[in-house]
Amino acid sequence: xxxxxFDDVEALQELVxxxxxxxxxxxxxxxxLIDRFAELSGDDYWIHTDPERxxxxxxxxxxIAHGFLxxxxxxxxxxxxxxxxxxxxxxxxxxxxxxxxTGAVPVGSKIHARSRVKSIERLPKGTRFTLEPLDxxxxxxxxxxxxxxxxxxxxxxxxxxxxxxxx
Numbered sequence: 425x426x427x428x429x430f431d432d433v434e435a436l437q438e439l440v441x442x443x444x445x446x447x448x449x450x451x452x453x454x455x456x457l458i459d460r461f462a463e464l465s466g467d468d469y470w471i472h473t474d475p476e477r478x479x480x481x482x483x484x485x486x487x488i489a490h491g492f493l494x495x496x497x498x499x500x501x502x503x504x505x506x507x508x509x510x511x512x513x514x515x516x517x518x519x520x521x522x523x524x525x526t527g528a529v530p531v532g533s534k535i536h537a538r539s540r541v542k543s544i545e546r547l548p549k550g551t552r553f554t555l556e557p558l559d560x561x562x563x564x565x566x567x568x569x570x571x572x573x574x575x576x577x578x579x580x581x582x583x584x585x586x587x588x589x590x591x
Contacts, residue, residue: 430512430551439507439541448501450534453489458531461493475531484530491525494535501537518552 428436455475462468467490470477478487529535542556 425506425508427508427510430509431546433544433546433551436544436551440543441540444540445505445538446503447538448503448536450536451497451500453493453529453531453533453535455487455531458487458489458493461490461496465490465492467492484528487531489529489531489533494525494529495520495523497535498537501535503538512550 428439430436458472462473471482471484472487472490475487479485482488539555542554543552544554545552
């Protein structure tokens with residue numbers, strides 16, 4: 425496995441690619457997961473938490489996951505990189521750009537993700553890595569991060585996902 429020092433921005437440019445990595449593991453969105461997130465976040469709106477009401481009143485016919493639930497699950501949707509970043513003391517989720525929840529994720533959906541390194545930039549206090557995703561059909565998306573439901577051509581969550589590594 426090739427190693428790159430976190431602050432060697434020139435060498436890290438080798439990771440910037442038009443090629444996307446493999447799909448992550450799949451994760452099923454269960455009603456229990458949705459209910460636990462509703463309790464934690466305080467967002468207990470019926471479209472997430474009332475399956476019986478959703479059968480008759482929801483346009484989806486079932487409960488749907490909270491957009492922010494799909495977002496916080498992204499770290500669980502991992503693949504093993506074929507490189508290692510070394511020499512850093514900490515890594516922070518630097519944030520996201522252009523976050524949108526453009527589709528519903530019904531209970532029972534299985535989500536997964538994959539991405540590529542879109543850019544690497546030197547910052548005053550570290551190095552920023554920006555990841556970009558790909559959809560199920562191999563099309564590049566105009567919007568960036570993706571948690572995809574298998575078999576559907578909808579983006580559930582889209583964003584640029586930013587990580588910063590520093591000493």
